[in-house]
Amino acid sequence: QVQLQESGPGLVKPSETLSLTCTVSGGSVSSGSYYWSWIRQPPGKGLEWIGYIYYSGSTNYNPSLKSRVTISVDTSKNQFSLKLSSVTAADTAVYYCARATVTAVLFDYWGQGTLVTVSS
C-alpha cells in the first residue's frame, strides 16, 4: 500500500520561503508511471493544484504560482519537496502531497495533509 507523508514547519513568516517534504513508502518516486504532486486547500475553500514533478526532474507548475514555486525530487531518499517563496497570508492552507498517474493524471494516493500558517 502506497503511503505519502508531508513534513515541515507549520508556521512561516510573511516574505519567507515555505518548505515541505513528502516521504513516499510502499512505492518509488523513481517509477516512470507517476507524477509526484503538491495540492493545497486554504481553510474553508477549495483545492488548488500547485504542480508536479516526474522522476527525471521535469516539472509542471500552476501558472498562477509558477514564479514562486520549486518542486524537486530526491530518489535516494524516496522523497519530493516543495518550496514556495515570498509567502503571504493568502498562502495559509493545508498542503497535500499526492501521486498522479501519468496516463490519465488522476490523483490516486494522497498524504493526510499538513496545515501551514503564514503569520508573523
Added chain:
Amino acid sequence: SSELTQDPAVSVALGQTVRITCQGDSLRSYYASWYQQKPGQAPVLVIYGKNNRPSGIPDRFSGSSSGNTASLTITGAQAEDEADYYCNSRDSSGNQVFGTGTKVTVL
C-alpha cells in the same frame, strides 16, 4: 479558459439519486476525475476516465460526460456520502484544474 464550475451545494434524500455537474471548456477534450472529501480528511478518488471506479468505491457512484459538462451521479445516496465533491481535469498545457466544489447533504 481552464476553469471548472460546480454548483456550491446540493441535497438529496436518503436512498435517492443526486447528480453533481462540472462545467468547463477543457471537458470537451479531456475526461474529469472526481474526488470525495469529508471534513478533516484528504480527498479520495471516486471516479476517473469515462466511468471507472477505483477498488473499494461503491457502485452507486458513476460518471458521465457530454460536451463541456461532466457529471457524478450517486444512485441510492447513503448517509456516509455526505461530503464535498471536486471534479478535476487538465488543460492543453498539462496543467491540472480542480472544480469549485459541491457540498452534498444527505437528508
